[in-house]
Amino acid sequence: MLLDHKLAPLQRVVRIDVIAKYSGQLLVVLGCLTLVPCLVSLYFSDFDSTLRYLLIELMLFLGGALLSRLDAPADIQANEGLVITSLMFIITPLIMTITFSGAGLTFIDALFETISAVTTTGLTTIADIESMPPTFIFARAYMQWIGGLGIVVLTVALLVRPGIAARRLIHLDESEDLASSTRTYARTILKIYLILTALVAVLIWAVQGDVFIAIIHAFAAVSTGGFSGYNNSLAGFENKLAALAVITACLFGALPILLYQRLQRRDWKAFIHDIQLRALLILSLIISLTLGGMFIWQLNLPWSEALWHAPLLAISAQSTAGFATLPLTGLSHDMLLILIFAMFVGGSMGSTAGGIKLLRLVTFAHLIRLIMQRITLAPHAVIQQKLGREYLDHDEVIRALALILLFISVIFCSWLAFVAAGHDTLKALFEVVSAIGTVGLSSGITQPELSSWLKIVLCMDMLLGRLEIIALLILLYPATWIKTRKI
Helix, strand or coil: CCCCCCCHHHCCCCCHHHHHHHHHHHHHHHHHHHHHHHHHHHHCCCHHHHHHHHHHHHHHHHHHHHHHCCCCCCCCCHHHHHHHHHHHHHHHHHHHHHHHHHHCCCHHHHHHHHHHHHCCCCCCCCCCHHHCCHHHHHHHHHHHHHHHHHHHHHHHHHHCCCCCCHHHHCCCCCCCCHHHHHHHHHHHHHHHHHHHHHHHHHHHHHHHCCHHHHHHHHHHHHCCCCCCCCCCHHHHCCCHHHHHHHHHHHHHHCCCHHHHHHHHCCCHHHHHCCHHHHHHHHHHHHHHHHHHHHHHHCCCCCHHHHHHHHHHHHHHHHCCCCCCCCCHHHCCHHHHHHHHHHHHHCCCCCCCCCCCCHHHHHHHHHHHHHHHHHHHCCCCCCCCCEECCEECCHHHHHHHHHHHHHHHHHHHHHHHHHHHCCCCHHHHHHHHHHHHCCCCCCCCCCCCCCCHHHHHHHHHHHHHHHCCCHHHHHHHCHHHHCCCCCC
């Protein structure tokens, strides 16, 4: 049976007309967004890419116009929102392989790059990115920027429903219906997102002097994507202030986007006391100090270099940005384990960052504390589950634990595939966690020579991690599409 027969009367399957209509609208939006790299290709006289983008525009606008004309209800169910999002994160990289293949990549490598871009991961199979056409370099970073914006809007959309306490922790107010509230918050998010991107781009341009480099790094930093225009990532900057600006932007991108409304309202107290902000800063500080000490004692780096590289790498891993100032191949196993933990946890819910999210880690820690408290209390004692100043529903705790378990399960299965292929166990674990955490740091496994089937494994990890697994499971769940008959 698809569902328990007692639950069958409550089942709400997705409506095909709703899926088609709103997918069509998103295709039109994607077509409008794709005009930007198309114009960039014209600026760089990359006419082959221009023709490929025009073909994509034709497909997107024609298909989107036909689907969006369908007559469908205005309201969107939660499962329909997840299905539409999953489809867009699958369709978008498939379509964009048309242009990426024009840069001399095979289909698998082009698909890998597009998935890595749209999921804001930053893993790449390209050994020499500086030799690639500027249109390609721009398009990768721009796709990360779009993907980061899309995932924040999705997170907000899933939390605007009444009854979900977590919405207050990422600064959402009460709302009426999913569609109208999502549009309202999407406009707010877009405004904040644009301001952050512009500020970072201007700052990098001011200290580096290259507007193109400033733009692509601003795109990749605010979206915590990590695609750089340099082969050696942030080490390619001549001015350390530029690298510092990029990594600071990654830290801002790992915070709930709507948290910045507090700054606009000059509500400094609420901003400073945000539970995810505190968790992000504390973890980043602990990991920075730990790595810094290891750099000094194990790698014999001067303390000035250790105190430069350690915080940047720690923030890059914790924010799931994936930028680096030194090669990771020379790091010891215990350093890699520390980074694995940071990448697994990730940034804040309601941000562009990946990982299981800080809010779920705090919820898990709260649950452990609650279990210990119950042991010391009388059996009839009642403890209210409270996180910060907000009360948590029992279902929210269960969802957090379930998602953590799903992440671990996917990591384990993917890790087995790499180990079976003969890769080093710890480096394989690092690579898989980097992919599912949408980080982009590499232990050296992701290379052009990596077998195609392992590239596909990493592609699946990136999609599962970006959509937090549940969205893709809902897409594949039979009860999403088929109405269960009552027995």
